[in-house]
Amino acid sequence: MKTKLNAQNVLYPMPTVLVGTHVDGKPNYAPVAHMVIMDFGSISVSINQGHHTNAGIKENRAFSVNIPSVDLVQEVDYCGLVSGKRVAKDQLFEAFYGTLDTAPLIVACPINMACRLTQTVSLPKHDVFIGEIVETYCEQACMTEDELDWSKVQPILFTMAGRRYWHLGAPLAEAWHVGKALQD
Amino acid sequence: MKTKLNAQNVLYPMPTVLVGTHVDGKPNYAPVAHMVIMDFGSISVSINQGHHTNAGIKENRAFSVNIPSVDLVQEVDYCGLVSGKRVAKDQLFEAFYGTLDTAPLIVACPINMACRLTQTVSLPKHDVFIGEIVETYCEQACMTEDELDWSKVQPILFTMAGRRYWHLGAPLAEAWHVGKALQD
Numbered sequence: 001m002k003t004k005l006n007a008q009n010v011l012y013p014m015p016t017v018l019v020g021t022h023v024d025g026k027p028n029y030a031p032v033a034h035m036v037i038m039d040f041g042s043i044s045v046s047i048n049q050g051h052h053t054n055a056g057i058k059e060n061r062a063f064s065v066n067i068p069s070v071d072l073v074q075e076v077d078y079c080g081l082v083s084g085k086r087v088a089k090d091q092l093f094e095a096f097y098g099t100l101d102t103a104p105l106i107v108a109c110p111i112n113m114a115c116r117l118t119q120t121v122s123l124p125k126h127d128v129f130i131g132e133i134v135e136t137y138c139e140q141a142c143m144t145e146d147e148l149d150w151s152k153v154q155p156i157l158f159t160m161a162g163r164r165y166w167h168l169g170a171p172l173a174e175a176w177h178v179g180k181a182l183q184d
Numbered sequence: 185m186k187t188k189l190n191a192q193n194v195l196y197p198m199p200t201v202l203v204g205t206h207v208d209g210k211p212n213y214a215p216v217a218h219m220v221i222m223d224f225g226s227i228s229v230s231i232n233q234g235h236h237t238n239a240g241i242k243e244n245r246a247f248s249v250n251i252p253s254v255d256l257v258q259e260v261d262y263c264g265l266v267s268g269k270r271v272a273k274d275q276l277f278e279a280f281y282g283t284l285d286t287a288p289l290i291v292a293c294p295i296n297m298a299c300r301l302t303q304t305v306s307l308p309k310h311d312v313f314i315g316e317i318v319e320t321y322c323e324q325a326c327m328t329e330d331e332l333d334w335s336k337v338q339p340i341l342f343t344m345a346g347r348r349y350w351h352l353g354a355p356l357a358e359a360w361h362v363g364k365a366l367q368d
Contacts, residue, residue, distance in 0.1 A: 077363030179261030
């Protein structure tokens, strides 16, 4: 039995990442769960226009996408509770840099992508920043035989319903394979 | 110790959904994991231009987003293995409709959103369709006290690395709460 939910956007669960940029010359970080692969070379990030991060991305035309593990959930959530307008976040994490010197990459996060802003889609209350991925880094301990191993990354998933973070669960099936049973 | 991965797009895990539209007057479905909340009223879907679905969305300016449970993983994967150009998929699922008569909503999926196409961002190999959510439906059995309960939905997560589907795991922490321990 279906019930109607007033055109709610319920596209979850989504990975929780920390978006980094420089604001006033210093690293700043914001947790974001509304971002996606646009194609295999680019990412979009949707951020409410009220955030401190937006000014930094517009000024520098660069940002980082850092995927934290579950052991960083307190720090991730803290970054969402306090604005960089009032609290400096540059001391929260040790950063390193690739070729983009305003895209701070968080050492403690097992996966890091440095992105160059290519276009911005303006929605009524949100900026959707589209970035070209310039470099990707991964913690070697999160790889198995030269491939990223998500059971080792232990990412943080987010759902708006319940305002909750979740663990990634067990593997379910192989993609482009399990459906073969239904082919004639 | 970090290793460089050649600018790979590793923004996962993502929820796996079935995007529905009409092509040549009949429902067609494609599994998609590259879609996101643009803002609380709209969704973007990135689909390679080679797919049958793209023609239908362009023609009808409407599509559905259906979130399947793990028990549909074979059917979801099958939809990605075969193209609607060669195999009719309209008999795979029973569909219902809201106000958009070319956005087929799958009865067997616990969550359904009907979307009206508002703009298309063209990338070299992908169409990124942006849709306004017109209606959202949810299976009542997946709600707890009038709120969506993701542990009951049992969504299918996808990672490109390992070409794998995953279960959602256990709750980890409360968002906008667990980080308060770090506030002064």
